[in-house]
Amino acid sequence: MIKKKLAKKMRQNRPIPHWIRMRTDNTIRYNAKRRHWRRTKLGF
Numbered sequence: 001m002i003k004k005k006l007a008k009k010m011r012q013n014r015p016i017p018h019w020i021r022m023r024t025d026n027t028i029r030y031n032a033k034r035r036h037w038r039r040t041k042l043g044f
Helices: 002-012 018-023
Strands: none
């Protein structure tokens, strides 16, 4: 189970695709939920 959770968190932790930036006319500039492996721990 933990491996699945870690895999999900790995998928979530990526920058937004460039085409979304184009679609929203650059209102969304970066992924606000980006997580750094050393600064913020997952809590499990």
